[in-house]
Every structure is written in structure tokens, then in C-alpha cells.
Amino acid sequence: xxxxxxxxxxxxFKKLSYELVSYASELAKKFNTKAVAIxxxxxxxxxxxxxxxxxxxxxxxxxxxxxxxxxxxxxxxVISQLAEKEGAKVIILANNNTGKAIAPRLSAKLxxxxxxxxxxxxxxxxxxxxxxxxxxxxxxxxxxxKSDKKILTLFQNAxxxxxxxxxxxxxxxxxxxxxxxxxxxxINKTTGKILxxxxxxxxxxxxxxxxxxxxxxxxxxxxxLGAATACSRPVSDEGWRPHGEHVGQTGxxxxxxxxxxxxxxxxxxxxxxxxxxxxxxAVNTDKDAPIFEAADYxxxxxxxxxxxxxxxxxxxxxx
Amino acid sequence: xxxxxxxxxxPDTTTKVKFVDGKxxxxxxxxxxxxxxxxxxxxxxxxxxxxxxxxxxxxxVINVGQIAxxxxxxxxxxxxxxxxxxxxxEPIDGYYVANQIANVVKSDAFDFIFTGIESADFxxxxxxxxxxxxxxxxxxxxxxxVDFDGGVFKIKRxxxxxxxxxxxxxxxxxTVQKGIAINxxxxxxxxxxxxxxxxxxxxxPIAVEILTEYISYEMPxxxxxxxxxxxxxVKELVNLLHNEAKAI
Numbered sequence: 128x129x130x131x132x133x134x135x136x137x138x139x140f141k142k143l144s145y146e147l148v149s150y151a152s153e154l155a156k157k158f159n160t161k162a163v164a165i166x167x168x169x170x171x172x173x174x175x176x177x178x179x180x181x182x183x184x185x186x187x188x189x190x191x192x193x194x195x196x197x198x199x200x201x202x203x204x205v206i207s208q209l210a211e212k213e214g215a216k217v218i219i220l221a222n223n224n225t226g227k228a229i230a231p232r233l234s235a236k237l238x239x240x241x242x243x244x245x246x247x248x249x250x251x252x253x254x255x256x257x258x259x260x261x262x263x264x265x266x267x268x269x270x271x272x273k274s275d276k277k278i279l280t281l282f283q284n285a286x287x288x289x290x291x292x293x294x295x296x297x298x299x300x301x302x303x304x305x306x307x308x309x310x311x312x313x314i315n316k317t318t319g320k321i322l323x324x325x326x327x328x329x330x331x332x333x334x335x336x337x338x339x340x341x342x343x344x345x346x347x348x349x350x351x352l353g354a355a356t357a358c359s360r361p362v363s364d365e366g367w368r369p370h371g372e373h374v375g376q377t378g379x380x381x382x383x384x385x386x387x388x389x390x391x392x393x394x395x396x397x398x399x400x401x402x403x404x405x406x407x408x409a410v411n412t413d414k415d416a417p418i419f420e421a422a423d424y425x426x427x428x429x430x431x432x433x434x435x436x437x438x439x440x441x442x443x444x445x446x
Numbered sequence: 447x448x449x450x451x452x453x454x455x456x457p458d459t460t461t462k463v464k465f466v467d468g469k470x471x472x473x474x475x476x477x478x479x480x481x482x483x484x485x486x487x488x489x490x491x492x493x494x495x496x497x498x499x500x501x502x503x504x505x506x507v508i509n510v511g512q513i514a515x516x517x518x519x520x521x522x523x524x525x526x527x528x529x530x531x532x533x534x535x536e537p538i539d540g541y542y543v544a545n546q547i548a549n550v551v552k553s554d555a556f557d558f559i560f561t562g563i564e565s566a567d568f569x570x571x572x573x574x575x576x577x578x579x580x581x582x583x584x585x586x587x588x589x590x591x592v593d594f595d596g597g598v599f600k601i602k603r604x605x606x607x608x609x610x611x612x613x614x615x616x617x618x619x620x621t622v623q624k625g626i627a628i629n630x631x632x633x634x635x636x637x638x639x640x641x642x643x644x645x646x647x648x649x650x651p652i653a654v655e656i657l658t659e660y661i662s663y664e665m666p667x668x669x670x671x672x673x674x675x676x677x678x679x680v681k682e683l684v685n686l687l688h689n690e691a692k693a694i
Contacts, residue, residue, distance in 0.1 A: 268663050
């Protein structure tokens with residue numbers, strides 16, 4: 128069977144959990160097997176029912192106070208215990224901070240080949256061949272996973288959601304859990320803001336914004352569209368915006384449906400981080416800026432003038 | 447206390463990537479560097495050592511690679527690492543590399559192990575976590591800050607929805623990202639001179655089962671031409687995004 132590691136926040140499944148389950152369900156068809164989801168922590172019952180509609184035959188819930196915070200070692204142990212009990216062939220996780228923390232440990236624990244950052248189903252099952260981006264988006268590699276068990280991490284927003292209308296059996300699982308060597312002393316939750324990796328629309332600014340004090344229009348546009356805000360490397364290096372917002376080769380790699388690049392010239396390292404975006408809009412005063420080669424729509428103009436006009440035109444449409 | 451920093455030898459991030467017959471990375475004319483996250487990790491490791499009042503005695507770097515990676519290792523020594531280890535083999539995949547490092551660490555224990563979150567070439571996001579599991583020690587990922595405070599390592603990590611501050615018991619492995627240090631340390635002339643005589647131990651590899659194989663490479667399809675809209679007609683852009691791209 129195919130095992131999916133789902134994630135939740137405040138009692139609800141994250142959108143990525145539905146994407147992962149959709150992916151696992153399609154992959155299970157190729158393998159002629161079933162997909163099973165594991166959920167760690169407290170999730171509302173109605174959420175479990177909804178998840179069942181995306182093609183998993185079973186949802187296994189694990190509740191234990193020792194798992195209140197992410198401890199990579201303990202989570203790996205829990206997931207691998209279930210994987211062995213159920214005979215998982217493939218384990219699928221999100222390619223986010225959590226997935227990146229657990230997937231490699233699972234790979235070592237289960238001696239399962241890991242391919243991280245996939246966007247599509249495998250090209251073939253035997254041999255198991257799958258495509259992923261390498262050199263931060265500059266190329267694709269075709270990878271054969273030779274081991275019997277496999278671990279995959281899926282980029283968010285890459286695969287889509289497919290409701291199949293089924294329903295899942297819900298089962299509890301009580302694995303052995305050892306003591307943690309990690310103590311969480313302080314948690315600072317981001318509230319009221321859309322996370323960069325979750326966002327379907329991202330509004331981003333570069334050096335052309337000419338200073339952190341000029342970010343209000345970007346934030347206004349992001350708010351209007353339910354989008355996340357981002358920036359290019361010089362912006363976070365200058366301290367105009369926090370490092371967590373930096374997208375590009377050494378920052379975050381994102382794949383939103385729509386990416387606005389305001390005052391970003393489009394250095395090769397930046398493009399690596401955003402080239403998977405389905406639609407890129409660039410506004411820059413320099414008509415020769417490389418960002419226009421990567422963009423779908425472009426305006427040669429001053430961001431100070433253009434962004435407020437975009438905002439009012441969108442408000443018109445939303446009326 | 448001893449710190450180990452795992453460094454990968456990768457093409458400079460401005461490299462125009464090319465392949466020979468779609469099978470092998472074309473290294474002609476490529477500049478090789480310390481993987482950017484590993485370089486930041488090394489910078490932070492040295493800062494911690496200097497501020498520890500002698501509690502942290504040693505910062506060692508390790509690389510899995512053929513002899514051609516030695517200039518990159520010497521650069522790490524020039525930046526300030528005390529000594530270096532090179533496992534003399536081609537880095538085949540993350541599982542293979544982590545096993546080689548684990549083999550070294552099993553006979554030469556380290557209290558704190560740094561790895562970059564990923565390498566700029568294969569973006570495998572694997573070595574740090576696999577290494578920790580092989581050594582059966584704790585690991586923390588997406589780390590954006592490390593402090594050594596009263597003999598305890600304090601770690602700041604990004605979770606999906608915020609940040610957390612942790613206290614961790616050693617031994618521990620962390621995978622670090624942007625923020626751990628802002629600018630990488632640049633070697634000074636004195637450091638470059640000293641690096642020539644610092645110990646660089648070469649270790650032969652162990653046999654490890656290969657779990658994944660990179661069989662071929664492709665370049666992404668070129669993008670269609672960018673549709674330009676006049677700056678005097680911003681409304682048109684929004685109409686296109688709404689009606690044509692259906693993105694808003």
C-alpha cells in the first residue's frame with residue numbers, strides 16, 4: 128500500500144494534506160493497491176470524513192502528548208512502525224519544513240530510496256522512474272529508485288486536488304514512543320498571514336522597491352488577493368524584509384499559480400526559486416531585465432505607479 | 447565539545463547548467479564552491495567556537511568527494527575550520543554520502559553536526575536527516591539560528607506556520623537554512639596561508655547499497671514570449687490575468 132503523511136493545524140487538515148492524498152490515491156491505482164493516510168495529533172472528525180473523499184481507504188490516527196511538538200526522530204519512529212505494520216511500498220510527504228525533516232530519516236530507517244521535491248506521478252513503475260527538478264529549477268533529472276521501498280516528497284501546489292467521493296475507515300494506532308531530547312521553550316505562531324509555501328498567489332518585491340518603507344502597496348495587494356508576500360535576496364540581505372520571505376536559490380522555492388515580481392531584475396538564482404509558478408507577472412523599469420524572459424505578462428514601468436493601479440483595477444473586478 | 451560541518455562541493459549558483467548527451471553534468475568551465483548553506487553553517491560554527499570561551503574546542507569539516515574537491519575543502523580551512531576529512535569517493539546520492547559520513551563519525555564522535563538544508567546541485571534535502579537516523583541521534587531541520595548558552599545548544603527553527611525556540615541535548619544534527627548567518631565568512635590572507643598546513647585526512651569509502659540512480663537530465667521547455675502591456679494601460683494587465691490566464 129501507499130502511505131501518506133498528512134499535516135494539520137489547529138484541528139484542521141492543511142490544504143497540502145488533500146494534495147498529498149490525491150497524489151497517493153493516483154499512485155495507488157498504478158500499483159494496484161490502496162492508499163492509507165496517517166494523521167498525528169487532534170483533528171476534528173468532520174475533517175477525517177472530508178479527507179476520505181480524496182481517495183484513501185483508511186485513515187490512521189495517532190494521538191499522544193509526546194508528539195505535540197515535531198521531534199524528527201520520534202515522528203520517524205511512529206511513521207515507520209505503521210509503514211512496517213501495513214507493508215507500505217511508498218511513503219509520501221510534503222516537500223515543506225516538516226516533510227524535509229522526516230523524509231530523510233525515514234529513508235535511512237526503512238532503507239528506502241528518497242526523491243524529494245517531485246511534482247508529477249512516476250514515468251514508470253517498473254523500474255520506478257520519477258522526474259524532479261535539480262540545480263534549483265535549472266534542469267530536470269530522471270531518477271530510478273532501486274530499493275523496494277520508496278519515499279517521495281511532493282511540492283505544494285504542483286499536483287492538484289481530486290475528489291473521488293469515497294469514504295475511509297478510521298482507525299487508531301498506538302505506537303511505541305520514546306522520550307524526546309528536544310524541549311520546545313517558545314513558539315511564535317504566524318497568525319493571520321498566508322504562508323509562502325501554501326499560497327496560491329505570491330506578491331514579491333525586489334531592489335526596485337527602493338526600501339522596506341515602500342512595502343505597503345505590496346502588502347495591500349497581497350491582502351486583496353489572499354496572497355503571501357515575498358522578496359528577492361538583496362531585499363532580505365538589506366534587512367528590508369525578513370529572511371523567511373526570500374524566494375530563490377538560497378531561499379524558498381515556490382510554485383504558486385500566480386507570481387507578481389515587482390522591481391525584481393530576475394537573476395538566475397531568483398528565477399530558480401520561482402520558475403515553477405504557473406503564471407509570472409513582471410513590472411520593472413528596465414525593459415531588458417531578465418525577468419521578462421521568464422514572465423508571462425510584463426509591464427515596463429515604475430512600480431510606485433503601477434501597483435496602486437493594479438490594486439484599483441482588481442477592486443473593480445471584485446465588485 | 448566538537449563540531450562537525452558537512453560541506454558539499456557544488457557549481458557556483460550563477461552557473462548555466464549544461465549536460466553531456468543528457469546523461470552527465472557538463473563541468474567544463476564551471477567554478478566550484480562550498481554549498482551556500484554549508485558555508486553559512488561553517489561561519490556560524492566558527493562564531494560559536496570563538497564565543498564559547500574554550501568550551502567548543504574544534505570545528506572539523508567533512509566532504510565526500512574525489513581529490514578534485516580539495517580546493518573547496520582548503521577554502522573551508524582558510525575560512526577557519528581547524529581540520530578536514532575527505533572521504534575519497536564520488537558522492538552518488540544522499541544515502542550513500544550520509545553513510546560515508548556516519549562511518550567516520552562512528553569512530554570519531556562529534557557533539558554537534560551541521561549540514562546545509564540541501565545542496566545547490568541535486569537539491570536532495572537528505573544528508574542531514576539520513577545521517578542523524580544512521581547515528582540514532584536527534585535532528586532539527588529548517589534551523590535559522592543556533593546559540594550556545596551556558597553549555598546548552600539553543601536552536602531556532604522554522605515550522606510550517608511559525609518559529610520555535612528549542613533546547614537540545616547533544617549529540618544532535620541540525621540542517622540549516624538562510625538566517626543561521628547572514629554573510630559567509632571570507633578567507634583572509636593569513637587564513638589562506640594557514641590552510642595549506644592544516645590537517646586534511648583522507649579516508650577510504652565503505653561499501654554502501656545504492657538506492658537511487660540519476661539516469662538522465664533534461665532542460666525545461668523554453669517559455670513562450672512574455673506578453674507586454676503598456677504602463678498606461680494597467681487595467682489591460684488585470685483583464686488578461688482575469689480573463690485569459692484565469693489567475694485572479
